[in-house]
Amino acid sequence: MIMKFEINKYDKLKHRNKLVSYLKKIEKRFEYIPFVFPINIIEMFSTFKNIFVVIEDKKIINLGYKNKIKSNIGFFFEKPKYDYDFLNDFDSAVLLFPPREKVNKIKCEEKIEISEAIIDISKVISLVGKEFKTLRGKLNKFRKENSNCIVEVFDKEKISRQELKSFYDEWFKSSENRKSIDMSLYWGCLEFIYGFDGELDGIVVRHNAKIIGVGFFSISPLEKQSVCITSNGFCEFKGLNEFLAYEKYRFVYKKYKIKFINVGSANSERIINMKKKFCFFREKLWMLVLKGNDIRDKDFWHDDCVDPDDFRL
Numbered sequence: 054m055i056m057k058f059e060i061n062k063y064d065k066l067k068h069r070n071k072l073v074s075y076l077k078k079i080e081k082r083f084e085y086i087p088f089v090f091p092i093n094i095i096e097m098f099s100t101f102k103n104i105f106v107v108i109e110d111k112k113i114i115n116l117g118y119k120n121k122i123k124s125n126i127g128f129f130f131e132k133p134k135y136d137y138d139f140l141n142d143f144d145s146a147v148l149l150f151p152p153r154e155k156v157n158k159i160k161c162e163e164k165i166e167i168s169e170a171i172i173d174i175s176k177v178i179s180l181v182g183k184e185f186k187t188l189r190g191k192l193n194k195f196r197k198e199n200s201n202c203i204v205e206v207f208d209k210e211k212i213s214r215q216e217l218k219s220f221y222d223e224w225f226k227s228s229e230n231r232k233s234i235d236m237s238l239y240w241g242c243l244e245f246i247y248g249f250d251g252e253l254d255g256i257v258v259r260h261n262a263k264i265i266g267v268g269f270f271s272i273s274p275l276e277k278q279s280v281c282i283t284s285n286g287f288c289e290f291k292g293l294n295e296f297l298a299y300e301k302y303r304f305v306y307k308k309y310k311i312k313f314i315n316v317g318s319a320n321s322e323r324i325i326n327m328k329k330k331f332c333f334f335r336e337k338l339w340m341l342v343l344k345g346n347d348i349r350d351k352d353f354w355h356d357d358c359v360d361p362d363d364f365r366l
Contacts, residue, residue, distance in 0.1 A: 058109040060137070063099045068106055068113070075113040076274040079130050082152040085171050085336040086278050088315055089129065089150065089358065091271035093253055094280065097245040101237075101361040107134065119143070120362045125345070127358055132159050133343075145345025147354045150338050161341040165351060170319040170333040174302045175312050177331050188330045192299060195292030199260065204300050207255035207269070214247040220264045224285050237361050239283060242269055253282065256301050258293065265290055266297040272309060279305050281316040295330065302331075318355075 061068070072092060080086060089095065098104060098118070107115035117128040124144040132148055132155075133140070140146055151159065176182075180189050196202075221239050245251035258266035266286035272279050284301065286293035305311050319325055319335050340354045 058107055058114065058135070060105055060107050060139070063096075063104040063106055065096060065099075068108075069096075071108065071111070071113045072106070072116070073274055075116065079152075080273055080275050080277065082154070084153075085169075085313060086273050086280070086315060087150040087338055088169055088280055088317055091273050091280050093251065093271045094282065095129075096249075096251060097241055097253075098359070100245050100249055100251075101241055103362070107137075109134075118358070120357055122362050123357060125349075125353075125357050127354070128343075131155075132341075140344075143345075145349055146343040147358075148341040148343055149354070149358050151341060153337070153339070156339050156341065159341055161343055163342040163346040165340040165342065165354060167338050167340065167355060168319045168335040169338060170316045170325075170328050171336050172302065172314050172316055172328075172331050172333045173312060174306045174314055177299065178303045178306055184332050185330075188295060188299070191292040191295045191330075195290070195296045199290060199293075202258055202260050202265075202296075205257050205259065206304070207253070207257055207267070209246050212257065212264075214243065216264065217246075217267070218243060220267060221285070224287060227288055235360075235364075237364055238359070239285070241361070242283060255282075256297070256304055258286065258297055258300070260290070266293050268297050268301040270301060270305060270314070272305075272311065276309060276311065279309065279311050279314040281314055298331065 072095070076090065076092060080090070089098070095104065103119045105117055105119060106113045114134045115128060115131060117126060119126050119139070126140065126143045126146045128148045130150055130152070132151065148159065148161070156164065177185070221236070221243065225236060242253060246253055253269045254271060255267065255269035257264050268284040269282040270279050271282060281301070284294065284298050286297045302314060305314060316328060316333060319328070319333065342354065
């Protein structure tokens with residue numbers, strides 16, 4: 054029997070309903086979802102990566118991206134259903150974030166374990182217990198010293214592209230002396246919201262009407278979990294980053310009744326130390342190298358998944 058399927062670049066107008074149905078089915082197999090899982094994040098990635106869908110019988114059967122510049126191809130969540138001819142055009146290929154129970158059943162050249170940080174929002178927003186002593190202190194001090202700060206729900210009809218860009222420009226200048234900053238995700242958010250009429254949930258913090266903090270997040274298709282996309286505040290306001298994160302988690306819990314939020318990588322000590330005050334726990338995830346493990350370093354697969362195709366060339 055000849056199987057008939059189509060391979061198409063992702064198109065929001067043509068494929069969104071199919072993508073929603075596909076991700077809802079996949080989500081049931083995850084206890085805690087990966088960072089890239091929500092629909093809005095995948096659509097944002099499609100503005101700077103060649104995201105493709107494989108359609109059979111009017112349903113999506115595979116989702117992934119092609120990076121011709123780096124000669125790599127990635128599949129999300131499920132192994133390739135067929136021996137696609139286009140795999141021969143790439144030097145390396147990876148399966149990103151398969152459900153845990155599938156990992157040992159898929160043939161691959163290498164299994165790479167990574168971990169992401171998950172926060173139980175219901176525990177954090179209560180601030181009860183000695184484990185939140187430091188966080189309580191930082192929040193109380195910030196509120197006392199900045200009583201005129203207000204929190205707003207992000208609304209792109211009320212916040213212009215230029216106002217948000219000006220915030221990121223200033224944040225970058227005020228932070229670049231403290232750490233190496235990759236701005237591609239922030240510019241990706243900006244372009245997705247205003248250039249592609251995309252939707253991201255978020256909050257902003259204002260001080261004397263000026264934006265001093267921005268945090269975006271997204272919700273999973275089944276509205277079971279959330280993902281923190283960005284959280285940035287001016288460093289001269291001590292405690293702002295903790296305040297911004299706390300208010301964002303509180304908003305997620307209040308509006309969506311969602312208990313867990315994925316706050317990104319838990320693979321480096323610097324990032325781990327930043328998140329400890331919120332008492333996160335690690336969720337193990339996997340990347341399965343289908344071919345080309347001898348020509349790529351360990352970190353390549355994850356970075357290529359989230360970076361623009363021409364990033365750091």
